[in-house]
Amino acid sequence: MLSSAILETLRIYVPEDAIHLQEPMAAHTTFRVGGPADCLIEMENADQLQKVQRYLYQIEYPFTVVGNGSNLLVSDKGYQGIVLQIGSRMNHISVEGNVIVAQAGATMAQVAAAAWKHSLTGLEFASGIPGTVGGGVVMNAGAYGGELAQVVTHVQVLNRDSEFWNLDNDTMEFGYRKSTIRRQPFIVTEVTFELTPGDPQAIRGKMEELAVKRREKQPLEFPSAGSTFKRPEGYFAGELIMNAGMRGFQVGGARVSDKHCGFVVNMGNATAADIIDVIWEIEERVKERFGVKLEPEVVFLGEF
Ligand SMILES: Cc1cc2nc3c(=O)[nH]c(=O)nc-3n(C[C@H](O)[C@H](O)[C@H](O)COP(=O)(O)OP(=O)(O)OC[C@H]3O[C@@H](n4cnc5c(N)ncnc54)[C@H](O)[C@@H]3O)c2cc1C
Structure with a gap:
């Protein structure tokens, strides 16, 4: 939890309207899932960022940086720390x-x-x-x-x-x-x-x-983080997943795209837990079937 003393100091460096408490990360990721961050700050310039970063290191408060959240899976429990968002306020x-x-x-x-x-x-x-x-x-x-x-x-x-x-x-x-x-x-x-x-x-x-x-x-009509896995040497992840019989495999609201098996998509009501279950199941079945270890390209944030 962010104390009022920390908040007061942050307000010296960044304007009030850039600070969002208990901000749902679902609003900041293209997967459209993720629980609240203690605080999300929309950064405006490098100078501001330097002051905030130095302060957060000084007080040893956990923080992370995000851009557009298009390669990010945030836990349903959210992120216990401060998210520094480098996005539309810092795009000159x-x-x-x-x-x-x-x-x-x-x-x-x-x-x-x-x-x-x-x-x-x-x-x-x-x-x-x-x-x-x-x-x-x-x-x-x-x-x-x-x-x-x-x-x-x-x-x-x-x-x-x-x-x-x-x-x-x-x-x-x-x-x-x-x-x-x-x-x-x-x-x-x-x-x-x-x-x-x-x-x-x-x-x-x-x-x-x-x-x-x-x-x-690509299934651009559904929220996703693009290709879920990196391309393994000598193979295509989507092809391996399709050949493992996982086209349309679904847990809750998360599904292996019917259009492109390399994408795990949010059908509308997915949780991060659904998505991670699909990811784990894919990893397991592809390993079992083809002996290939798929490595997620998506970056995970928070506790899973
Ligand atoms: C529909 C769709 C299609 C996609 N197609 C492609 C594609 O063709 N090729 C491809 O490579 N990717 C693709 N992606 C994935 C994604 O867009 C890229 O990985 C992109 O580079 C992520 O940028 P971001 O700003 O969204 O980063 P985020 O998802 O916000 O963050 C990704 C990682 O970078 C770190 N990070 C972000 N900004 C900073 C910063 N300023 N300083 C330090 N660390 C930072 C974060 O901490 C995190 O670890 C696609 C995604 C979607 C949803």
């Missing part, structure tokens, strides 16, 4: 020549649109990924042959000592759906991209083509 984008600098809360769609408007190619693949660039670099988000590692040159982070560091592409240690940030307590505050001049019509065309592919292949 600037473009100079081939270089785009975006605050971590800008969405990948917004940055891809800015690139298109400035006739810059390289980010079309990211236009349909529903996360922020902060969450994107943490996960090295990618699709259709592209991934952020190909276009990100620098990532500004706040480190454990509340100092700003500027990590270059090599230091980020990007890999398949991972980066050094998944292993370290860094908060991404800003991302720099370097793109290539291109033809705006071709860029727009590519973005539309990929959007059509997504609509055709």
Whole structure:
């Protein structure tokens, strides 16, 4: 529970209307599930973030960072700590020549649109990924042959000592759906991209083509967190799940999508417990049937 003394101090750093007590995380995740966080704060800039982070470390209060919650499964019991949300209040984008600098809360769609408007190619693949660039670099988000590692040159982070560091592409240690940030307590505050001049019509065309592919292949009509599992070496998770006979497998309101077995979807009334049960059952059956260990791509928050 957040004491009134802590709350008073937080109010020195952030405006009252950015602080939400007992905030249901279902409202902040694309799965649309998750119980309340002690408190969610909508961050506005790096300076504010630095002050709040330093204070929370000082008082040893648990906290975590979220972007758009599009790769996140939050427990029904919620999160006993403070959620620092880096989203729509921290989404400034600037473009100079081939270089785009975006605050971590800008969405990948917004940055891809800015690139298109400035006739810059390289980010079309990211236009349909529903996360922020902060969450994107943490996960090295990618699709259709592209991934952020190909276009990100620098990532500004706040480190454990509340100092700003500027990590270059090599230091980020990007890999398949991972980066050094998944292993370290860094908060991404800003991302720099370097793109290539291109033809705006071709860029727009590519973005539309990929959007059509997504609509055709993915169950976008239901809440989800995208692909639930990472692609195992040499296989496709969706295919393994389908071949294990799990298309349409359902627990409560959580279901293996009939359209794309790689997606666990919320049929409307799922709980996080339903979703985790489906995930565990998939892992077990795929392991048993094919000897392949599926690893969730989705990040878990809270007690399961
Ligand atoms: C319909 C759908 C389709 C999808 N398609 C794709 C796809 O094609 N390719 C793909 O890669 N992903 C896809 N995803 C998954 C998701 O959009 C990506 O993983 C995205 O990068 C997550 O960004 P986010 O801002 O939502 O992060 P969140 O889900 O909010 O957080 C994910 C992780 O990043 C951390 N994090 C977030 N922001 C920061 C920050 N500023 N600093 C430090 N840590 C941070 C969080 O603590 C958490 O551990 C899809 C999801 C959905 C719902």
